[in-house]
Amino acid sequence: MPHYHLKAALAKLRRDAPDRVGEIEAMAARLAELDAMPDDAARIAATSPPLQTEGMTIVAVGPAQIGDNQPPSLDELTTFEAIDEHIRDLRIEAANWLDGSKIESQAQADEVSRLLRLTEAAEKKADELRKKENESFDAGKRAVQAKYAPLIADTKSEIGLTTKIRGACRAALGPWLRRLESERQALADAQEQDARERLDAARDAKAKVDQSNLGAVERVEEMFTDAKAAEKDAAAAVKDRAAAGGGAHRRVILRDNWVVKITDATALLRHLWTTRRADLEAEALRLAQVDVKNGARTIPGCEVVNEPVAT
Secondary structure, three states, rough: OHHHHHHHHHHHHHOOOOOOOOHHHHHHHHHHHHOOOOOHHHHHOOOOOOEOOOOOOOOOOOOOOOOOOOOOOOOOOOHHHHHHHHHHHHHHHHHHHOOOOOOOOOOHHHHHHHHHHHHHHEEEEEHHHHHHHHHHHHHHHHHHHHHHHHHOOOOOOOOHHHHHHHHHHHHHHHHHHHHHHHHHHHHHHHHHHHHHHHHHHHHHHHHHHOOOOOHHHHHHHHHHHHHHHHHHHHHHHOOOEEEEOOOOOOOOOOOOOOOOOOOOOHHHHHHHHHHHHHHHHHHHHHHHHHHHHHOOOOOOOOOOOOOOOOO
């Protein structure tokens, strides 16, 4: 067995069948012999199959090559359990090769490349099995969606009846509620002004009242009581909103909807540079990356470098 497969097999045996002590000890001893050899070439030679005979004919079988002991064909992996075991085996082999050591030979590079492609193929197979397993659920979901869409859909491609009705109701109520809100706001402003005037009058009367005149003192106290009540009513009026409906159903009210419209882009960017510089730089970098993806190679304020990645 090639050195790298021996390591993977030993790790798997220790994990899945620790009771097979004799096999584990034999494999560990053989692995120790291979690890003591000076290089990969010596290990490959040491794990080459012996000469085989067929009658009087001697057949020489060469050294183990990259790709020997291939994993099962992906076509054979038709269940979750099978692909799960296969990917976990790849994880064991990956742990043997990807231990932080640098690749120092073409043979090692070829093996890691092989591991990458096996992993990509296994991932694709697992995704195929996932989609197949989801088919019945997806079909059922699509059928339910299609049944309810004419009633409640709210997408770019389809608008359901309830969505149309809601939109029409809000469009009709909007102007009326805005009119009521304007009138309500004017009344609330007047109530606030009245409350302020009552409170000022009470304070003025208190400053001038003859404390020896019990009736006058009591009238001033009544003025303060009335002013405080008016102030409370005014505060409630300010918080109120124009509304329609109610009773058994939730009222329809005007909700604040603040919308930003840029009037001076330069001033805005200067403000953001001061208050949200990190966010502004991140968005600028994103836009620059889009330009590079579209072919730009020089961008003011940026260094565009090529950092090749393995694919």
